Amino acid sequence: MSLLLERVEKSYREPDGTPLPILDIENFQLGDSEQVALVGESGGGKTTLLNVISGISTPDAGRVVIDGVEINGLPEVSRDRFRAERIGFVFQTFNLLAAFSALENVLLGMSFGGGKADRGRAHELLDRVGLSKRAGHRPGQLSVGEQQRVAVARALANRPSLLLADEPTASVDRANQENILTLIREACTADNVSLLLVTHSPEIASRFNRVARLDEINRVSNATTAAGGPA
């Protein structure tokens, strides 16, 4: 998998209509199976960048190219399909669906691509994250660390080529931070998945061979949260 961001710009609008620039990235690349930590302060545009890469948002200008496909040029339906099949997401707050069991949450990760949800793979993933005996438990019945492990299993469910992790260890205790980080990195290594992991923790970032600092790649200097949109 290769990721290329070229002259990507993204702004939000203030309530009075004034544009508020969030991203202005000249060039950023991620190689096949590469694991990169993206470090930046809160409000610096990290989450917006992940949204742009995943096709949830489109940039105002520039190109986002994944495996040769310029996804910001695709219609929304195709971007959704691309995301469902090629990109895994791990959120800071896990975002597991409360009504679904751990197994069903993993199956949900396979439900929006073209293929059929594979229960065998879902069980295998839960086994990999050490939750095979908790497959029938709902998120409310799992510990915080266990919930994030389910989220990791869900992100890997569709055999993505790119995993986007948005501060995945920020909501867990120190002991679990290490476990989660190891789990994500090992899983990506095992499955040849490229990883872009956003963190504001220098300690977490120090574990990666390559660390990208958002304030260096993003030419927008005023890293404040836009009133009307996420940063």
Added chain:
Amino acid sequence: MNLMSIAYKSIKQRALSSSLTSLSVALGVMLMVAVLVIHGIIDRMFSQQSIGYELIVGRKGSGLQLVLNTVYRLKQPIENLPYLYYLELKNDPRVEDAVPFALGDFTKEGGFPIIGTVSDYFVLDYAPDHKFKIRGSGFRDSFDAIIGSEVARENGWRVDDPNTPENEASTFKLVHGGAESDHEHDEVFTVRGVMQRTGTPNDKTVFIHLNGFYAIAGHDRPPNETLIKLKAFYTEGIPGHPELDQTDPETLKPKPGAHVHGMEDWQKEVTAVLINCKRPPDWPADAPSPFLGDFEGEFKRGFKAQAVNPIVPMRELMQDIVGNIRKVLMVMTGLIIVVSGVSIFVSIYNSMSDRRREIAVMRALGAQRRTVFSIILAESLLLCVGGGVFGVLMGHGLVFAAAPYVAAQSGLLIDPFAFEPIELTVLPALIVLASLVGIVPGLTAYRTDVAKALAE
């Protein structure tokens, strides 16, 4: 996971509000189904399909009352006709069948209505192409009775069985004018036939031999009174009895204390006569007899008796009263269902603000806008259609539960398993309703700003 299972999970998460809104749909549908089924049963029962004869002849008065009384055993009988008049009809060359009905009295047990008649009644179709099937010998003697299936079931009465001589035929007595009356007739009648279920009021009726009916003490009027009535009826002379025209009724006055048993034909009366008219040999079997109109016209011009095509007053009753009541009930139950639909809308719509993040997560996992729209629509469908199916079952359950009560109160026999074809429209209508109420919440899901919802 498919859309339905995702939708079902969401519904389960809001189990209480989901089941209450679905229940409100179920209750509306239950009422609608009950109204449809009961109306359908009444409609069929009060139609020509349920009656095996073309005309009912009775004393001048309300045609509807004559039909309700003769066919459905509802309401009180109107005045009687002379038995001689029945004989005239029987001998009319245009008449195929003429069956006398003498109504009055009830069984002591269960209060089932008694009808005095002749064996010919059981040869007629009780409904077109439906013959009576009777277990037992039928009328052999004046004090024999043939009972309906419900009478046999409720009273535990049976006919004698040659294979088990110890099981003797049941016997019973009559009470005058109603089960609550304390005047019990002395005569004992024996069950000689039990009809198979017909689904008509015959099932809840006891038929006794007409001769037995006349033989009951008290059913014979004093001859002087009968003659006065007969002369009033036959103002132009009593047919076949010129001697009676010359007789002074006062001379027939019974002596005090005397009790008269046995009646001449001129002393007898019938409540109604069931008529089937003859058809010319080449006449189509399913077309009304050409004599039918003649008869109705003749009776209209006369003042003594009326001939009623039983379908006509019942059709008028159905259209003018029952039909309108049905319309009102249908509109009301329809409104209940619409209100239930609105409550489903409110329930789903209110949940949307709590579910913005859930929808955003699904979108982030690759769900398309139309997918989340469909999930919300599927929720609406599951709630509406689930409630509807439950309502259809409850509706039939209600009819099932109400059938014995309705039968006891009104004499109407309701088949608890009756199905109305119009019920087939209930589910498609609910699907349309579900689609309508699901559109707005579905659009809310469709328009969810994923980045914003994930950041909240």
